Amino acid sequence: MTFAFADGLGFTAAALTTASFVPQAWLTFRTRDVSGISLGMYSAFTLGIALWLAYGVMIGEWPIIAANVVTLSLAGAILAMKLRYTRRQT
Amino acid sequence: MTFAFADGLGFTAAALTTASFVPQAWLTFRTRDVSGISLGMYSAFTLGIALWLAYGVMIGEWPIIAANVVTLSLAGAILAMKLRYTRRQT
Incomplete structure (x- = not known):
């Protein structure tokens, strides 16, 4: 019972x-306003999520794989827009 | 051996x-440029990390607790700056 509640909490989290990352990707796509978005954050975050995905594949945990495939797509898209829409360095 | 490698991968991830989140918090603190930062993202993300922390406490996993205490502080600081520095809605 307690464990099932923890599972639900982890799933919701x-x-x-x-x-x-959906509203962030959408805001960035719509406004192309990337000056306040950190390149360092999205570089490290996207790499970190790629490693989470590799970890999920390695231990064969589908929830970890699925969540990280989605997050990798969104964070990767934000990183790509940051690189594309940056005119000058901030 | 394989499991130890997966552990290292998970730890690095x-x-x-x-x-x-350190470079993002620092960029936002330094520039107060929050127009490109999504309020929806930081609201949902901060709440999600708080639930990850509760999950870690519930199952007694210290690595989950420690990582999420740090992330909660950083994401919470970015959310607070977004709320504080927003002049008009974007």
Whole structure:
């Protein structure tokens, strides 16, 4: 019972942190306003998520694989827009 | 041996995704440029990390607790700056 509650908590946490990148990707796509977005953050974050994905594949955990495929797509898209829309260094 | 490698991969992934918020928090603190930062993202992300922390406490996993305490501080600081420095809605 307690363990099932923890599972639900972990699932909700994963869904929220993964889905949170949707409004950021959409805002960046719509406004091309990337001056306040950190290149260092999205470089390190995207690499970190790629390693989480590799970790999930290695230990064969589908929830980790699925969440990180989605997050990798979104964070990678934000990183690509940051690189593309940056006119001068900030 | 394989499992130890997976552990190292997971640890590196966690360190990267947690540390990635340092340059973002620093950029936002320094420039107060929050127009390109999504309020929806940082609201959902901060809540999600708080739930990850609760999950870590519930299952008694110290690595999950430690990583999420750090990420919660950083994401919470970025959310607070977004709320404070926003002049008009974007």
